[in-house]
Amino acid sequence: MAHDAPTPTLYGLMAEFDQPKALVAAADKARLAGYRNMDAYSPIPIEELGEALGLRRTRLPILVFLGGLFGCLGGFGLAYWTQVFAYPMNVGARPYNSWPQFIPVTFETTVLGAALTAFIGMWALNRLPQPYHPVFNVPEFARASTDRFFLCIEATDARFDPRSTRQFLEGLHPVGVSEVAL
Amino acid sequence: MANEHPQHRIGAKQDARAEQVNALLARTPPVIAPGHTFDSVTETISHTVLSKKTPLGWFLGFGIAFALLMVLNMTIGKLLLTGIGIWGNNVPVGWAFDIINFVWWIGIGHAGTLISAILLLFRQQWRTSINRFAEAMTLFAVACAAMFPLLHTGRPWLAAYWLFPYPNTMGLWPQFRSPLIWDVFAVSTYGTVSALFWFTGLVPDMATLRDRAKSRAAQVIYGMLSLGWRGSARHWQRYEMAYLLLAGISTPLVLSVHSVVSFDFAVSVLPGWHATIFPPYFVAGAIYSGFAMVMTLAIPLRKFYGMEDFITMRHIHNMTKVMLATGMIVAYGYANEAFFAWFAGNPYESYMMYNRMTGPYAVFYWSLIAINAVMIQLFWFRKVRDNIALLFILSLFVNVGMWLERFIIIVTSLHRDFLPSSWDMYAPTRWDFGMFVGTIGLFLALFFLFIRFLPAIAMFEMRTLVEEETHELERPGMV
Numbered sequence: 001m002a003h004d005a006p007t008p009t010l011y012g013l014m015a016e017f018d019q020p021k022a023l024v025a026a027a028d029k030a031r032l033a034g035y036r037n038m039d040a041y042s043p044i045p046i047e048e049l050g051e052a053l054g055l056r057r058t059r060l061p062i063l064v065f066l067g068g069l070f071g072c073l074g075g076f077g078l079a080y081w082t083q084v085f086a087y088p089m090n091v092g093a094r095p096y097n098s099w100p101q102f103i104p105v106t107f108e109t110t111v112l113g114a115a116l117t118a119f120i121g122m123w124a125l126n127r128l129p130q131p132y133h134p135v136f137n138v139p140e141f142a143r144a145s146t147d148r149f150f151l152c153i154e155a156t157d158a159r160f161d162p163r164s165t166r167q168f169l170e171g172l173h174p175v176g177v178s179e180v181a182l
Numbered sequence: 183m184a185n186e187h188p189q190h191r192i193g194a195k196q197d198a199r200a201e202q203v204n205a206l207l208a209r210t211p212p213v214i215a216p217g218h219t220f221d222s223v224t225e226t227i228s229h230t231v232l233s234k235k236t237p238l239g240w241f242l243g244f245g246i247a248f249a250l251l252m253v254l255n256m257t258i259g260k261l262l263l264t265g266i267g268i269w270g271n272n273v274p275v276g277w278a279f280d281i282i283n284f285v286w287w288i289g290i291g292h293a294g295t296l297i298s299a300i301l302l303l304f305r306q307q308w309r310t311s312i313n314r315f316a317e318a319m320t321l322f323a324v325a326c327a328a329m330f331p332l333l334h335t336g337r338p339w340l341a342a343y344w345l346f347p348y349p350n351t352m353g354l355w356p357q358f359r360s361p362l363i364w365d366v367f368a369v370s371t372y373g374t375v376s377a378l379f380w381f382t383g384l385v386p387d388m389a390t391l392r393d394r395a396k397s398r399a400a401q402v403i404y405g406m407l408s409l410g411w412r413g414s415a416r417h418w419q420r421y422e423m424a425y426l427l428l429a430g431i432s433t434p435l436v437l438s439v440h441s442v443v444s445f446d447f448a449v450s451v452l453p454g455w456h457a458t459i460f461p462p463y464f465v466a467g468a469i470y471s472g473f474a475m476v477m478t479l480a481i482p483l484r485k486f487y488g489m490e491d492f493i494t495m496r497h498i499h500n501m502t503k504v505m506l507a508t509g510m511i512v513a514y515g516y517a518n519e520a521f522f523a524w525f526a527g528n529p530y531e532s533y534m535m536y537n538r539m540t541g542p543y544a545v546f547y548w549s550l551i552a553i554n555a556v557m558i559q560l561f562w563f564r565k566v567r568d569n570i571a572l573l574f575i576l577s578l579f580v581n582v583g584m585w586l587e588r589f590i591i592i593v594t595s596l597h598r599d600f601l602p603s604s605w606d607m608y609a610p611t612r613w614d615f616g617m618f619v620g621t622i623g624l625f626l627a628l629f630f631l632f633i634r635f636l637p638a639i640a641m642f643e644m645r646t647l648v649e650e651e652t653h654e655l656e657r658p659g660m661v
Binding site: 020027039040041042043044045046047049050053055058060061064068075078079082083086087089091094098101102104105107108109111112114115116118119121122123125126128129130131132133135136141142143144145146147 | 219220221224347353354355356357358359361363364367368371374375378379382386389390392393394405406409410411412413414415416417418419420421422423424427428431432434435438442445642645646649
């Protein structure tokens with residue numbers, strides 16, 4: 001892929017928009033034009049972008065379910081093992097495995113397992129924390145967290161060409177197009 | 183003519199209907215004042231944090247809170263050196279201020295989770311501008327609450343093996359059949375999940391602060407807290423999913439926490455505690471008192487930081503209505519307790535109720551009835567809901583009323599139980615009050631730091647709200 005790009009120091013080309021709708025339309029056109037390695041950046045979550053960029057659904061819900069299941073079994077297992085094997089205590093001749101009384105703890109550990117998985121899983125799948133990223137090299141990008149919307153076509157894309165891609169992006173009527181240094 | 187006539191009538195009816203709907207809509211204040219843009223909401227909220235100037239009032243408020251926090255430190259120091267004998271607890275009132283204040287603080291926290299999680303699931307737009315500081319309130323309230331049972335152990339450094347299941351050389355394990363252990367799991371899970379939810383919500387705003395900060399220190403600190411967030415569409419997709427899942431998980435969690443707290447009482451066999459209504463009644467009371475605390479904090483916050491555009495009368499009205507609804511559930515709980523004390527025909531149960539109403543603590547019982555059942559009826563009136571100063575005072579009363587409720591539930595059931603020979607009176611000492619006032623200091627000090635150094639209103643959610651509101655106006659066919 002490096003031999004395609006004349007400047008190996010280029011991460012990609014980035015177009016700037018001032019409306020969320022313009023960004024969604026641009027992402028749509030870029031996908032239809034055959035671009036795949038691209039990403040959109042916005043100060044608010046935009047639901048339509050997922051479809052426009054052709055993103056796959058996230059695996060997070062399955063991970064969270066497994067995390068909750070682990071918490072559930074772990075919590076009940078802990079209560080069962082400690083009360084039946086490790087430290088059995090006869091309370092009013094009730095059975096050692098007095099499972100209804102283990103339910104509150106099991107419920108709480110289920111919630112804890114699911115919540116920790118949702119939190120850690122989301123950041124891990126997003127590859128965050130990541131202190132450095134090339135998009136921050138563009139001075140205009142500082143407004144990506146306030147009121148500007150960006151579409152970046154990356155140099156690794158098979159169809160990427162510094163000149164034709166720039167022309168393509170300029171055809172989308174952006175506020176501006178900038179090069180993203182690596 | 184004959185054909186046109188009925189049509190004309192229907193048209194007139196529709197017009198009248200539309201007029202009615204419009205009149206109703208005009209009466210409902212907006213969730214955000216009109217005319218705001220992405221930049222204006224971001225600037226207004228981030229300015230409070232990034233501005234070099236700290237208002238004088240902030241120093242005054244923080245100073246008072248900090249002084250109270252020092253009272254807490256002194257009380258804890260005295261407690262650890264002397265023991266819990268400095269408290270007014272006795273036999274038969276084995277726990278009093280420590281559990282009253284624990285339940286009170288935990289209850290206050292519940293409104294934060296309700297606003298951030300349950301209202302998110304119900305797509306209530308008005309939650310957006312109050313969720314961030316309500317969640318902060320939850321965290322600080324849980325921190326205050328956790329302190330009481332921990333210090334009630336007298337030796338909190340040993341509490342680890344009394345409370346948490348960890349393998350120790352003595353081969354001891356906690357008793358999983360005890361509601362007190364359920365409490366440990368419920369509260370520590372609640373604290374952890376609330377912190378995760380809060381931090382997750384903060385990350386995109388940290389990125390905004392990083393990008394807008396002028397000073398190097400602010401850039402570095404907010405930069406680290408932002409985890410390198412860049413607003414990528416892929417990230418937002420997983421982020422929104424995680425946020426929704428956390429909200430879905432927090433919803434049953436928050437209901438379970440106060441239910442488990444109520445089990446501390448309901449699982450015992452004491453008159454006045456052993457009641458199946460306790461879990462729902464406690465949860466409603468928690469939300470009721472929590473919303474009162476959100477009001478107590480929101481009213482000065484919007485006034486002194488000029489946030490009236492974001493925390494509008496709509497929020498104030500809605501919070502008042504939630505307080506009215508949950509307060510009525512609580513009042514139903516009181517009626518239910520009194521009814522069953524009579525209907526069950528159990529002499530201990532009916533004496534408990536008689537003692538509450540006419541005994542030595544009757545003045546507190548009737549005060550809580552006056553506040554939680556009678557005073558809240560004022561919330562039915564729109565004139566009251568529009569009067570900010572009055573609402574502030576009423577919300578303070580609700581905080582007091584809910585504290586009195588816990589005092590009555592705990593002290594009146596304990597001080598006169600089955601055996602008249604073991605009856606006794608309970609009175610708190612100055613150390614009890616010191617610790618209670620001290621936790622209020624801790625809570626307020628943390629809150630003052632929070633509004634100075636973190637965005638008190640979720641900026642990215644406000645931007646989303648601005649976007650939705652503009653679309654609302656564009657959409658044709660809106661009456």
